[in-house]
Amino acid sequence: MNYKLIQNIAISLLLxxxxxxxxxxxxxxxxxxMFITLLSFMSGLNDLLDGLILxxxxxxxxxxxxxxxxxxxxxxxxxxxxAYNFIRSVKPKSEKLEIQNSAAIIKNLxxxxxxxxxxxxxxxxxxxxxxxxxxxxxxxxxxxxAENKLFFFNDYVxxxxxxxxKNIPNSIILGKGAAEKMxxxxxxxxxxxxxxxxxxxxxxxxxxxxxxxxxxxxQSYASIxxxxxxxxxxxxxxxxxxxxxxxxxxxxxxAKEYQKxxxxxxxxxxxxxxxxETGSSVRSLxxxxxxxxxxxxxxxxxxxxxxxxxxxxxxxxxxxxxxxxSGRDVNRIFILIALSIGVxxxxxxxxxxxxxxxxxDQIPFNTNSLPTVKTYPINYNPRYYLIGSSFALIxxxxxxxxxxxxxxxxxxxxxxxxx
Numbered sequence: 001m002n003y004k005l006i007q008n009i010a011i012s013l014l015l016x017x018x019x020x021x022x023x024x025x026x027x028x029x030x031x032x033x034m035f036i037t038l039l040s041f042m043s044g045l046n047d048l049l050d051g052l053i054l055x056x057x058x059x060x061x062x063x064x065x066x067x068x069x070x071x072x073x074x075x076x077x078x079x080x081x082x083a084y085n086f087i088r089s090v091k092p093k094s095e096k097l098e099i100q101n102s103a104a105i106i107k108n109l110x111x112x113x114x115x116x117x118x119x120x121x122x123x124x125x126x127x128x129x130x131x132x133x134x135x136x137x138x139x140x141x142x143x144x145x146a147e148n149k150l151f152f153f154n155d156y157v158x159x160x161x162x163x164x165x166k167n168i169p170n171s172i173i174l175g176k177g178a179a180e181k182m183x184x185x186x187x188x189x190x191x192x193x194x195x196x197x198x199x200x201x202x203x204x205x206x207x208x209x210x211x212x213x214x215x216x217x218x219q220s221y222a223s224i225x226x227x228x229x230x231x232x233x234x235x236x237x238x239x240x241x242x243x244x245x246x247x248x249x250x251x252x253x254x255a256k257e258y259q260k261x262x263x264x265x266x267x268x269x270x271x272x273x274x275x276x277e278t279g280s281s282v283r284s285l286x287x288x289x290x291x292x293x294x295x296x297x298x299x300x301x302x303x304x305x306x307x308x309x310x311x312x313x314x315x316x317x318x319x320x321x322x323x324x325x326s327g328r329d330v331n332r333i334f335i336l337i338a339l340s341i342g343v344x345x346x347x348x349x350x351x352x353x354x355x356x357x358x359x360x361d362q363i364p365f366n367t368n369s370l371p372t373v374k375t376y377p378i379n380y381n382p383r384y385y386l387i388g389s390s391f392a393l394i395x396x397x398x399x400x401x402x403x404x405x406x407x408x409x410x411x412x413x414x415x416x417x418x419x
Contacts, residue, residue: 006329009320010336020305021337025345027301028396032349032388033356035291039384040357042287044377055152056210057269058119058242059251062105062258064097065265097123102238105262114245114254119146121240122227129191129199130182137178137218139192141227150244153221160186160206165223172202172226176209177217192230200230295391303399327408338400339393346392350385 014021099105102120109118122141127134144165147153154162157173165171172192174184184190184204193199202222209216222230228237243258245251251268259266320330361378 006332007336010333010340013333014337014340020308021341024301024305024341025348027297028342028345028392029348029352031294031297032346032392033352034294035388035391036350036353036384037356037360038291039287039387040353040378040380041360041376042283043379043381043384046283047379048373048377053273054269056156057273058150059245059248059269060243060255060258061267061272062099062241062243062262063239063265063267064099096237097239098233098237099239099241099264102236102241105241109241109243109258114247114250116244116246117146117150119143119150119242119244120224120238121242122224122231122233122237123239124227124231125195126230127193128178128182129193134193135178135181137175137220139172139227139230140219140221141224142221143224147221150242156208156210158207158209162206164205165221165226168203168205170200170202170226170229171205171222173206173208173221174204175216175219176207177213178220179204179207181217194230194232196232198230198232202226291388292391295388295395300399303403331404331408334404335397335400338396338404342392342396345396346389349392350389353385353388354380 106118106120109115120143124139124141126137126139128137142153142165144153144162148162158176160173162173165173172190174182174190178184182190186204186206188204189201190204191199192202208219208221210219224238225235228235231237243254245254248269252270255266255268255271258264320333321327357378357380360376363376365373365376
C-alpha cells in the first residue's frame with residue numbers, strides 16, 4: 001500500500017476534526033510539561049536536601065569508640081571449662097579517643113584506588129564562656145583545604161574566609177546559631193574551656209551555617225593544631241578519619257573491610273543516613289507516580305477522541321475498505337493520527353517543561369536557614385525529558401491502537417447497507 005496515500009488520508013481526518021485534535025494535543029502538552037516540571041523540581045529539592053547531609057558526611061568514618069570489652073580477663077581462666085561467668089556493671093577502660101598510628105593509616109587509605117580523599121579531624125567537647133555563663137559546644141579541628149575539597153566547606157562559610165583557620169593562629173569559625181547566642185562578630189575573641197578545664201582565647205574569623213539549626217547551635221570549626229592545643233595533646237592526636245570514595249555504593253563493603261584491618265570503628269554513609277535516604281526515595285516515587293498518572297490521563301483523552309472520530313467516520317472507513325483498503329491499512333491510518341498527536345503534543349510539552357522549569361529556577365528563594373540557596377532548586381536531568389517523550393509516544397500509540405483495531409474490523413457491506 002502507498003504510505004504517502006495513508007499519510008494524506010490521516011492528515012485529512014486530523015484537519016476535519018481539528019478542534020478535537022487540538023484538544024488532544026493540548027492534553028499531551030500539558031501532561032508532559034507538568035511531568036517534566038514536577039520531576040525537575042522534586043529532584044532539585046531532593047538534591048538540595050541530600051546536599052545538606054551527604055555533602056557534609058564522609059562515605060566512611062573511622063573513629064575510636066570507648067566501650068566495654070566483650071571479652072573479660074575472667075574468661076581466660078574458665079576458657080576450657082564448663083563454668084559460666086556472670087559479670088555486671090562492666091566499665092570501659094580509661095583510654096583516649098585517639099586513633100593509634102593514624103599517620104600510617106592515612107597513608108594506606110590514600111594509596112587505596114577506591115579512595116577519593118581523606119580528611120582528618122579532631123573533635124573536642126568544649127564550653128564557650130559567655131560572661132558567667134558556660135554554653136556547651138563542639139569544636140571540629142579540621143584541615144581547611146581537605147575539608148573544602150571533600151565536603152565543600154567554603155559553601156557553608158557565610159562570612160569570612162575558611163583559609164583563615166590555617167593562616168591565623170588560634171582562630172575559630174563559629175556556627176551561626178552559637179555566634180548569635182554569644183553576640184559574637186568577626187574579629188571578636190571568645191573564651192573556650194576544654195573538658196579538662198584548660199582555657200584558651202580564640203579569634204572569630206568567620207561564621208558557618210549548614211542549614212541544620214541543631215548543628216549550627218553547637219558546632220564550630222578550628223584548625224587541627226589549634227584543637228590539639230586546646231586539648232593539650234600532641235600533633236599526632238586525631239579522633240576521626242573521614243574518607244570519601246570514588247563510588248559511594250562501595251561504602252558499606254569498604255567500611256567493614258577497614259574496621260577489620262585497622263581494628264577501629266567504621267560506619268558507612270548508608271548506615272548513618274538510612275532514614276534520610278528513605279525519605280528521598282519516597283519523594284521521588286511520589287513524583288514519578290503523579291507524573292505518569294498525568295500522562296495516562298492524557299492517553300485516555302486521546303483514546304476517547306479517536307473513538308468518537310471512528311464512530312463519526314464509519315462511512316469514510318467503509319468506503320476506504322470498499323475501494324480496496326485492507327484492515328491493516330485502516331489500522332495504520334488511525335495509529336498515525338494518534339502518533340501525530342503524541343509527537344506534536346510531546347514536542348511542545350518538552351519545550352513547555354523546560355521553559356516552566358527555567359522560570360521556577362529564577363524565582364527568589366531566600367531563607368535564613370539556607371543562605372547559599374538563592375532560587376528554587378531545579379534539576380535539568382535529560383533523563384526526565386527522555387522519559388516524558390517516551391511515555392508520550394507509548395501512551396498515544398496505545399490510545400490509537402485499540403480504536404484502530406475496532407476500525408479495521410468494520411464490515412463495509414453492513415455500514416453501506418445501513419445507510
